[in-house]
Amino acid sequence: MSNACTVRDLVDRDLLMVLTWRNHPSVRSFMLTQHEISLKEHLNWFERVKHDKNRKxxxxxxxxxxxxxxxxxxxxxxxxxxxxxYARPDVPKGSGTKLGNAALKHAFEALGLHKVCGQAIESNAASIAFHQKLGFIEEGRLRSQQKINGQYQTSVCFxxxxxxxQETKQTEKEKNVPN
Ligand SMILES: CC(C)(COP(=O)(O)OP(=O)(O)OC[C@H]1O[C@@H](n2cnc3c(N)ncnc32)[C@H](O)[C@@H]1OP(=O)(O)O)[C@@H](O)C(=O)NCCC(=O)NCCS
Structure with missing residues (x-):
C-alpha cells in the first residue's frame, strides 16, 4: 500500500494544536484520564517526556x-x-488508518522495534476496529482493569x-503488482 503520510517529532510549536485535539470530547472520552487538560499541565508533560530517550x-x-x-x-x-x-477530531474517514500505517512504519523501520502493543477500552469500537485493521492480534483482556469516571472498564490488549x-506489507505489495 502506498503511504503519502510522513511523521516527525512533536515540537513546542505543535503543543497548542495537539492540546486542542486531546481536549476534544471525541478524544478525551476515550482516554484513561478524561479531565480537560490545562495548558500548564500539557507543557509540563511535554517538558518531562521530550528528554526521555525511551519515549517518542x-x-x-x-x-x-x-x-x-x-x-x-x-x-x-x-x-x-x-x-x-488520537486522530485530529475533524479528519475524514480513513485518516486513522493512514495515521496508524505511518506510525507503525516509523516504529518498525526507524525505531527498529520488535513489537508494538496497544490497549483499548472494551467500549472503544473505533480503536478496536483500527487495531484489527492494522493487523494487530488480540492477546487478551484485562477484566475491570481501568477505573474511568468511577466505573471499572475492561481493556483489550493488542x-x-x-x-x-513485514509480511502484511509484502502481501499488500504483491496484490498491488499489475498482472
Ligand atoms: C481510533 C481512531 C484513531 C480511528 O480513526 P478513524 O479515522 O476512525 O479510522 P479509520 O476511519 O481509518 O477507520 C479504521 C477502521 O475502524 C472502523 N471504525 C471507525 N470508527 C468506528 C466505530 N465507531 N465503530 C466501529 N468501527 C469503526 C472503520 O470502519 C475502519 O474499518 P473499515 O475500513 O474496515 O471500515 C480515532 O477514532 C480516534 O482518534 N479516536 C479517539 C482517540 C482514541 O480512541 N485513541 C485510542 C485510545 S486506545
Whole structure:
C-alpha cells in the first residue's frame, strides 16, 4: 500500500494544536484520564517526556495536513513498546488508518522495534476496529482493569510483531503488482 503520510517529532510549536485535539470530547472520552487538560499541565508533560530517550512523540501528516498524534513508550531498538494515539477530531474517514500505517512504519523501520502493543477500552469500537485493521492480534483482556469516571472498564490488549508487519506489507505489495 502506498503511504503519502510522513511523521516527525512533536515540537513546542505543535503543543497548542495537539492540546486542542486531546481536549476534544471525541478524544478525551476515550482516554484513561478524561479531565480537560490545562495548558500548564500539557507543557509540563511535554517538558518531562521530550528528554526521555525511551519515549517518542510524533505528529503524522497527510501531505501538508497534520492528521494526528502518536506516542510510543518504552522504546528501545529490538524492544517492545506501547503506543497511544488520537486522530485530529475533524479528519475524514480513513485518516486513522493512514495515521496508524505511518506510525507503525516509523516504529518498525526507524525505531527498529520488535513489537508494538496497544490497549483499548472494551467500549472503544473505533480503536478496536483500527487495531484489527492494522493487523494487530488480540492477546487478551484485562477484566475491570481501568477505573474511568468511577466505573471499572475492561481493556483489550493488542500486539503487532515486526515480522507480521513485514509480511502484511509484502502481501499488500504483491496484490498491488499489475498482472
Ligand atoms: C481510533 C481512531 C484513531 C480511528 O480513526 P478513524 O479515522 O476512525 O479510522 P479509520 O476511519 O481509518 O477507520 C479504521 C477502521 O475502524 C472502523 N471504525 C471507525 N470508527 C468506528 C466505530 N465507531 N465503530 C466501529 N468501527 C469503526 C472503520 O470502519 C475502519 O474499518 P473499515 O475500513 O474496515 O471500515 C480515532 O477514532 C480516534 O482518534 N479516536 C479517539 C482517540 C482514541 O480512541 N485513541 C485510542 C485510545 S486506545
Amino acid at each position: 512523540q510524533l505528529i503524522v501528516f497527510d501531505g501538508e495536513e497534520p492528521i494526528g498524534f502518536v506516542q510510543f513508550n518504552s522504546v528501545s531498538r529490538g524492544g517492545i513498546a506501547d503506543w497511544g494515539f 500486539g503487532l510483531l515486526a515480522n507480521d508487519w
